Structure formats: C-alpha cells, structure tokens
Amino acid sequence: MTHYDYIVIGAGSAGCAIANRLTEDSETTVLLLEAGNPDTKPEIQIPAQCLSLLGSEVDWSYFSEPEPGLNNRKMFCSRGKVLGGSSSINFMMYVRGNPHDYDHWQDLGNPGWSYRDMLPYFKKSEHQQRGADPYHGVDGELSVTDVISPAVVSQRFVDACVSMGSDYNPDFNGTQQTGAGFYQLTVKDGKRHSAAAAFLVPILQRPNLTVTTGALVTRLLFEGNRAVGVEYLHEGVLHQVRVNKEVVLSAGAFDSPKLLLLSGIGDAEYLRSMGIAVVANLPGVGQNLQDHLLVTVVRASTQDMHPAITSNGIEAGLFAHSEGNRDVAPDLQFFAGPIMFAPPGYALPDSGFTGAAALTRLQNVGSVSLKSIDPQDPPILRMNYLQSQADLQKLVEGIKLIRQLFAHSGFDEFRGEEIAPGANVTSDEAIASYVRDGCSTVWHPVGTCKMGIDSMAVVDPELRVHGIEGLRVVDASIMPTITTGNTNAPTIAIGEKAADLIKAERTSQSTANKFKVPVQLHL
Numbered sequence: 001m002t003h004y005d006y007i008v009i010g011a012g013s014a015g016c017a018i019a020n021r022l023t024e025d026s027e028t029t030v031l032l033l034e035a036g037n038p039d040t041k042p043e044i045q046i047p048a049q050c051l052s053l054l055g056s057e058v059d060w061s062y063f064s065e066p067e068p069g070l071n072n073r074k075m076f077c078s079r080g081k082v083l084g085g086s087s088s089i090n091f092m093m094y095v096r097g098n099p100h101d102y103d104h105w106q107d108l109g110n111p112g113w114s115y116r117d118m119l120p121y122f123k124k125s126e127h128q129q130r131g132a133d134p135y136h137g138v139d140g141e142l143s144v145t146d147v148i149s150p151a152v153v154s155q156r157f158v159d160a161c162v163s164m165g166s167d168y169n170p171d172f173n174g175t176q177q178t179g180a181g182f183y184q185l186t187v188k189d190g191k192r193h194s195a196a197a198a199f200l201v202p203i204l205q206r207p208n209l210t211v212t213t214g215a216l217v218t219r220l221l222f223e224g225n226r227a228v229g230v231e232y233l234h235e236g237v238l239h240q241v242r243v244n245k246e247v248v249l250s251a252g253a254f255d256s257p258k259l260l261l262l263s264g265i266g267d268a269e270y271l272r273s274m275g276i277a278v279v280a281n282l283p284g285v286g287q288n289l290q291d292h293l294l295v296t297v298v299r300a301s302t303q304d305m306h307p308a309i310t311s312n313g314i315e316a317g318l319f320a321h322s323e324g325n326r327d328v329a330p331d332l333q334f335f336a337g338p339i340m341f342a343p344p345g346y347a348l349p350d351s352g353f354t355g356a357a358a359l360t361r362l363q364n365v366g367s368v369s370l371k372s373i374d375p376q377d378p379p380i381l382r383m384n385y386l387q388s389q390a391d392l393q394k395l396v397e398g399i400k401l402i403r404q405l406f407a408h409s410g411f412d413e414f415r416g417e418e419i420a421p422g423a424n425v426t427s428d429e430a431i432a433s434y435v436r437d438g439c440s441t442v443w444h445p446v447g448t449c450k451m452g453i454d455s456m457a458v459v460d461p462e463l464r465v466h467g468i469e470g471l472r473v474v475d476a477s478i479m480p481t482i483t484t485g486n487t488n489a490p491t492i493a494i495g496e497k498a499a500d501l502i503k504a505e506r507t508s509q510s511t512a513n514k515f516k517v518p519v520q521l522h523l
Contacts, residue, residue: 003241003243005244006029006247007031007229007230007241007247008033008250009033009217009230009248009250009251010033010249010250011084011195011213012080012085012086012250012252012491013084013086013087013476013488013491014250014475014494015034015085015475015495016083016084016198017492018474018495018498018499019199019200019203020203021496021503022499022502025503027208030209033217034211034212035214036058037058037081037082037083037213039082039088041053041057043056044089046192046309047092047191047310047312048307048308048309050089050090050091050313051313058081058082058088058089059079059080059081060078060080060081062079062378062379063075063076063381064381064383069436070385070439071436075441076441077381077441078441083194084194085196087488087492088192090443091313092185092186092193092312093183093185093312094144094183094185094186094488095183096122096483097485098329098330099115100115100329101115101329101481101482101483101484102115102117103115105451105479105481110480117497118497121497121500122173122493123135123137123140125137125198125493126138126142127141127142127144128144129144129145133174135175136173141199142186142199143188143198145184146184147185147310147315148310149308150315151307151308151311151338153305153337153338153411153414154316156408157316157336157337157355157405158182159408159410160408160410160411161179163410164405164408166320167180168180168181172184172317173489177329177330177484178320179318180318182315183316183317183335212232216232217230217375218233218375219231219263220249220265220471221242225280225469226468227246227470227471229243230243230247233375243470246470246471247471248502249449249471249474249475251475252476253368253445253446253447253448254445254448256473257285257448257458257477258286260286260465261285261369262370262373262375263279264277266281266282266285266286267281267285268281270369274373275373279468280465281467282458282466283456284457284458286367287448288365288367288447288450288456288480289368290365290366290447291362291442291446292359292362293440293442294358295399295438296354296355296357296420297355297399297402297418297420298340298341298352298419299352299354299414299418299419300349300352301338301349301353302416304350305351306338306351307337307338312337314356316337318332318334319334320332322398329360329361329484330360331361331394331484332358332394333485334358334401334402335355335356335358336353336354336402336405338352338353339354340352340353340354341356341440342419342438343440346419349416353414355402355406356402357397357399358398358442359391359395361481361482361484362385362386363387365447383441386439395435395439396428399431420434421434444486447479448477449473449478450477451463451478451479452480458473458478459478463498474494475494476491478494
C-alpha cells in the first residue's frame, strides 16, 4: 500500500495553502485529494462570470432542509467542487474580518489565535497591489488588488454613505473595519486568483507532491485511536492509502463533519443509530453551523450598466452597526455594484444595480448530519435562519438603509424602477415577508468542527481532533464563531497557521528523538 507523510483531504482555500507549505521541505511527501476536477472551466478565470458558476458542474449545489424561518423554503448552498474549492467559484472578495473576532476566539480558550497572532499569517499569504504596510504584505502567493475600472454607480454608493454620516474607509483590512469604501479582490492580471492558482499551480512540479482530482474520500482509516490512512473513490474504484504522520481534513464546513461522522467520530448515540462503529465520542461534530444571510434591493438603470469583465460586480461596500448594537464589531455588511441579484421569480431588466445587506452574526446556529451511510449522498443541512425576530428586524433595517442610499442625489441619473422588493413593499411587515421569501446565504458556512476546550469542541487549539492521534481539521469548520465579513481570507490564514503548527510539532518530535537516550538491555 502506498504511504505518504501527510494526506490532505480537500484542495480548497486551506488545503492548497497547507499542501504548498508542507512540501517546502523536499523530504516531506504529501498527497492532496480533491473530489472535484481541475479548474479548467473558462468562466472560473473571468471575474464577471462568477454568478454563472453557481449551480454549475464545479459546484456541489447543496440545499438545506426546509427552513422554518424562511417559510419552509430550502436554501441553495453553493460549495466549490473543483481545484481551489469555493475560492474558484466565489466572488473573490478579500475581507479578513474584525480584529475582535480573533481576540474572541482566544478568549474562548484558544491561545495563539488572537488578531495579533493571526495578522502575520494574513500578511504572509498576501501580495498586496498597494504595497507593504503594517497590515499588508507583498511577498505572498495570493494577489490582492483593487477593482479594475469600477462602475460610476459603485462610487456613488460610497459617496452616498459618506454624505449620510459614514466614515470613508479606504481599507476594510486596515486600521478599522467600519465605514464605506471599495472591496479588494483576489484577482491577478484581471483574472481570478484562487487558492489553487496562488498556492498549487506554481508547485505542481514538486516531486514530493501528488495531487489526485476526482477523488471522493469515503472514510478515514484508524488503528485504535490513531488515524493511519484514508479510503477514497476514484474512477469507480475504491483505493486505500496510508499516512506516516497525519491526515489533514480540509473538506469544508459541510463535508469535514460529514466525513468525520462517516468515519465514526461524532455523537456516540447518533453514530450507533446510523449503524456506524464509534471511534471517538465527540458530540460537537456537525453542530455550531453558522453562516451569513443577505437580502437585496435591485433597481433598473436608466443608463446602460454592466460590470467590467475584470469585476465581480460587487465593488463597493459598507460595514456598520445596526440600531442598538454596542458590540465592538459591526453586525451589518453592505454590498453594491452594477450587478442584478434578485430572488427567483423577479424579471430582471437588461441593465441595473444592486445593494445588499448581510447580517454578519445570526443568533441561531444550525447543524450538519448524515442523510445515509453512503458517502456519495449529500449531507443534511439545517441552517435555522431567521428564527430570531431580532435577526429579521436587522435585515429589515438594512433594506431601509439601502433605499435611503439609493435615494441620494448621486443616483438621480441612474435611478430606474425598483425591481426588488418593489415600490409597493413599504411596511415593516411587508419588508419582513420579502426578507423571509427572498434572502440568500452569502455562502459562508463555518463552525461545524469548532476549535476549543469545552465539551462541544471538536479540535484543540492546535487543530488536532480531540481524542484522536494523527488527525487535524483545517478549514472554516474550526471557527468557534463566524468572522465579520467574507470567509475566504480567514480560511487561507487558518491553513497558513496550521502548516506552522504541523511543522513545529514535527520539529519537536525530531528533536525529542534525536536526544532520546538509548535503552540498554542487560540480559
């Protein structure tokens, strides 16, 4: 049977970074397994085509269970099924989150995860177009750039925010997060710069790296409480491969807990009910599912308006506090640009613009569980959106603010008919109904293998699965609480930090072995 030092499951935002860093040592062998195919679909490289990727062959195209808070509507939950994972199909927005997010992780019992600890990892990955400063790096693999040729309507959104009292913020990842400004994108030379393009493509010739696509991992292999390998399905054939050091699970917030459950790691009573032998009783596996939720205002434009081919269509933004929010971090994130993103059923005009309000912290959490013991079945997703009246009210407030901004004089030359929710939707009750029927995930699921030391934690602060040797989870599922903003940049930083944790442990073990006193036997 083939052996590797490390097996990384999932070539997404974290997995690509880990594979890159671990194979910097030419003596370390890594197998990277990805269920999707190579990122050869042409639309992946074109920023303006990002919407066309949702629901395509490079998307897992998951759906939630009927959501009680959404009038029993099922939420479409897009996840990348391709090299680069969701970084190959997302909107390319580079947002790190609020410093308080990471300080809170540390306060929850995770030393080494404060913002001060994490900032070097953000900088390490980054090749910042604007140059180096205390918050940004230029020597990293990931290209971070300003929007090329932003639309006039995007600038008008920023102007409207400032005129209504918001600070102008030139950098959401700098000295402060609140305020209005333009988002930066993971784009290089006008093309998407996914985690695969940044971290994987430049190192594919390393002889100590093996990348296998179309490989669906079906279960982890154990000897006692130690992970010793994986089983995966490739071209209709089951394969098993052994690991010398560690298995690194980076399959994402839906599929990492699914694979742990299939492999016997989870709530013991639940596993037995599914007919799965228990390897470790960790009731937190699949729990604590968190996400961001978004609702839009769409207007027709009186002038022809389309995003540049190098734009994701969501160019301008605002981070703000809802009424009554006294937390350090803002709880509302806004997006705007020359794109039309409306709920299904709305007839969209040829030209228009959209404003969106996203709730960055929802009061209810969801769960991931198994549909069956067949690894090819999708997981059961219960998101539990909008079961809190307070969450619903904040999105109603967000709709009202967007309408106020679009009423600003700067939009006079563009402002056409309001397509969604529509001019007749005016009362709080009517807006709330629109929110329930028309809101969308922002495709930021996290938290289902949370890091911590409490009874529901799945991994420790070194990302090792509690009670299991030789197994770590490294992706957005380890976040104990969701970050304030888009989650791709934090997930890459998690991968960067995990690589250092793995290397440090390997060095420590090597040193211990080097100085171990030989045992003398006297017979």
